[in-house]
Amino acid sequence: MGDKANAHPGAAGRAATADHPASVRNVVLVGHSGSGKTTLVEALALTAGAVNRAGRVEDGTSVSDYDDIEHRQQRSVQLSLVPVEWGGYKINILDTPGYADFVGELRAGLRAADAALFVVSAAEGAEGITGATRMVWEECAAVGMPRAIVVTHLEAARSDFKEITRCCAETFGADDPDAVLPLYLPLHGEQGPDGHAPVTGLIGLLSQRVFDYASGERKESEPGDDQLPVIQEARDKLIEGIIAESEDESLMDRYLGGEDIDYKTLVDDLERAVARGIFHPVLAAAPAAEGARQGIGTVELLELITGGFPTPLEHPAPAVTTPGGKPRPALSCDPEGPLAAEVVKTASDPYVGRISLVRVFSGTLRPDETVHVSGHGLADRGHEDHDVDERVGALSSPFGKQQRTLSQAIAGDLACVAKLSRAETGDTLSAKDDPLLMAPWDMPDPLLPLAIQAHSKADEDKLSQGLSRLVAEDPTMRLQQNQDTHQVVLWCLGEAHADVALERLRHRYGVQVDLVPHKVSLRETFGTKAAGRGRHVKQSGGHGQFAICEIEVEPLPGGSGIEFVDKVVGGAVPRQFIPSVEKGIRAQAAKGVAAGYPLIDVRVTLLDGKAHSVDSSDAAFQTAGALALREAAADATIHLLEPVAEVQVLVGDEHVGSVMSDLSGRRGRVVGTEQAPGGRTLVRAEVPEIEIGRYAVDLRSLSQGTARFSRSYARHEPMPAQLSQKIREQAQDTA
Structure with a gap:
């Protein structure tokens, strides 16, 4: 695996297709912003022949041309799919944003x-392996997803492949460092004036062959005598790890x-260990030099993907039920099975309209057929529930800004579906006569x-529709x-997530919005008992208005x-009239009695009053009741109540002190701590x-991106007097 010769010249200009799940590989690239994921995708596409040497498809655009916002912000902000062909396999490369937002x-x-x-940058060393990346590694480990590590930026002067490999073993192989080992060593050229020797190729440890890319083409040869001792030490460690x-x-x-284990046995065992998610090879990759046909390590990486990563047949599908919640048998990755596909991303195209990126887990999806769309709703996030039939539009395979037509998408494959007007990210597509609903992901x-x-008024007319389309694309x-x-x-x-949302509203949906200070839902309550008299007496010709009532107000416990x-x-x-x-x-309580916030947690007792046989009315006594409550409030101590949240922060032990100190500075009360797995609290x-x-932003800074938190409403309780007075003054100024 990885030591084979070039297997496939690629297929630029046409859609990569799959006729059986065994010929599909779906691989996602993970790494922090700046680690080189998108550059690596372009290098793989060049090696697979999907783009020309200038990194362009036939219409002149780059394979990484996905979104105008990405160009303006100079960073990846969305999931993108690049399908390529290699050695008779279709590889769906999923490039993900590296920024935590x-x-x-x-x-x-x-x-x-x-x-x-x-993807880990050799130029950044251990600092390039962020806490967020470690958390994703743990998520993959929890579900047994196969993982490999690709070291980039080997061309940087301060890059050190040996050191970054050691850091990877310490970070990702905490339980078993020998499960994270390199398959290749970098081959260095002549040392330059700055003392840096550029990487010109790779040395295969299992095959003991040298793969030199210095000429722009991959050339294979025997290692030199001076290279053998270094190779042997690393090779012995790799073989022991595989065995x-x-x-x-x-x-x-x-x-x-002392038995010399044959090469084929080692490769077969390596491939099985990688596919089972228990061994994680480290590879090196560098972009192709100008005019070169292949980037360093790209052939080896493509061979690992096709030979060492599992097929969709080996990956269990999500659990399914009927839309009503009745369990259904587990799905298998069978093109002839019941249709079950999931929308993993929703985007809008100014010319085509809504485009849904779909993973087909079972059955075969075909254009122009009617499917059932089932959704979980996520009503708390502004997403409506779905249980409708829709007609599928054209199927296509994305490549940069192009959409290449597909005749079908079989189980295990990914495709873009046009004109699904109701389907949103996370929704299930199934046969209209056999509707299914997949368990949602986290x-x-x-x-x-x-x-x-x-x-402006013009923006107000478009705001509702623009926001609806925005949240339909992004369930986060x-x-x-x-x-x-x-x-x-x-x-x-x-x-960053907020910036992208506002930019999409402005440029994609033509809606300009202004940011205003976010308000929390304050409340008011009586701090002392008080009495009030409401007198509403008016005479202006015809029937007058007459109502008098006397009340007593007293505070009650919270809730x-x-x-x-x-x-x-x-x-x-x-x-x-009572x-x-x-x-x-x-x-009047709903309007508030002090600063304009709803009044809660009081008992109002009606004690006495007066009425007129002709001039009393329902409206008059409503007014009198409101006046009585206001008069009582004027003679009482009124507390402003603020909502208090129950916050749970999962943080690495090294940052616990900083987090607890910060919470105290926010008037927080720490009510408990407990140990969590992985050296966290x-x-x-x-x-x-x-x-x-702004705690979502501040916590990320405090913990270097490693902490997570959740919040839920606990109760309302009195604000400090100084803060309460400030808010009352602001309310009076705006009244």
Whole structure:
């Protein structure tokens, strides 16, 4: 594996196709921003013959030309698919954004793939293996996904392949460092004036062959005498690592007994160990030099993907039920089986409309057929539930900005589907007469609020539709119409995620919005008992208005709401008007009595009042009730209540002190800690929501991107007097 000669010249200008699941490989690239994932994709496409030596497809665009926003922001912001052919196999390469704000795109890529390539920059050393990358590695390990490591930026002057391999073994092979070992060593050319010897090729440890790319073509030769000692040491360690993971328990005894294990046995065992997710080879790759046909290590990497990574036949499909929740038998990757496909990404094209990237897990998807669309809803994120039939439009295979037509997409393959107007990311496509629903994958919870308003009347008319289309494309966003603050809030994963959302609204949907300060849902309550008298008496010709009521208000424990008690005696307030008094009191409570926030947790007792046989009315007593509550508030101590969130932070032990100190600075109360696997601690705290508006951003900085947190509403409790007074003054200024 990886030591074979060039197997396939590629197929530029046509769509890569698959006629059987065994001929498909789905691989996702994982790595932090700047690690070289997109450059590696372009190098693989060049080696596979999918692009020309200038890195262009036949229309002149680059294979990495996906989104105008990516060009403007100079970074990848979305999952992209590049299908290539190599040695008779179709390889679907899924390139994911490296920035933490776009982890939703990464999760979608993991869902669609059967194996992962972790891309690490040699120029950055250990610092290039971020906490977020380690967390993704652990996610893959939990489900047994096969993983390999690709070291990039070997051309950098400060790159050190041996050191970065050691760092990878320490980080990714914490339980078994011998399961993370290089398959090749870099071949260095002549040392330059700066003392740096450029990488010109690779040395295969199993085959003991040299693959020299210095001429622009891959040339194979025997190693020199000076190279043999270095090769032998690394080769012995690699063989021991492979044998340790072998299913043949006698192999280690034979090896230790001095037997020379044949090359084919070693390669077969290596391929099995990689496919089972228990051995993780390290490879090196560098982009092709100008005019070269192949990048260093790209042939070896393509051979690893086709020979060492599993087929879709070996990857279990997600569990399925009927849309009503009734369990169904497990799916198998059979093109003749029941249709079951999943939308892993939704995008909009200004000319074609909505385009859905779909992974087919079972059956065969064909253009122009009617399918059933089932969705989980995610109502809390602004996504409606789906249970409808839709007609599939054209099927295509993306390549840069091109869409190459496909006649079908079989089980195990990925394809783009046009004109599915109702389907959203995460939805299931199945046969209309046999509807299915797949178990959803884990979506990160957006925790950074963005309060927005239309910039102009013209924007206001388009805002609702633009936001609906935006959240339909990205299930990691949550759209909230806050009934308490009357704000439109778009919840995002971070600042970069928010920037992209606003840019898409502006450029793709033609909606300009302004950011406004995000408000939390405050409340008011009485701190002391008070009495109030509401007098509404008017005479202006014809029927007048007459209503008088006297009330008493007293505070109640948190969570009690508003309690209304009638203690009128002697008919001072006629029975038919008592509900009117209550209605007026509740209406005024909803508007607030001090700073314009809803009043809660009080008991209002109606004690007395007066009525007029002609001029009293429902409206008059509603007004009197409201006036009485306002008068009582004027003579009482009114507390402003702020929402308090229960926050759980999962953080590495080395950052626990910083996190707890920061929470205390936010007026938080740490209520407990407990140890979690992987050298981490779960910190539980109660923190006022007004203090954690930007916590998603700040926590990432505090923990170097390694911590995660969740939040849930706990209760409302009184604000500090100084902060409460400031908010009241602001309310008076805007009144």
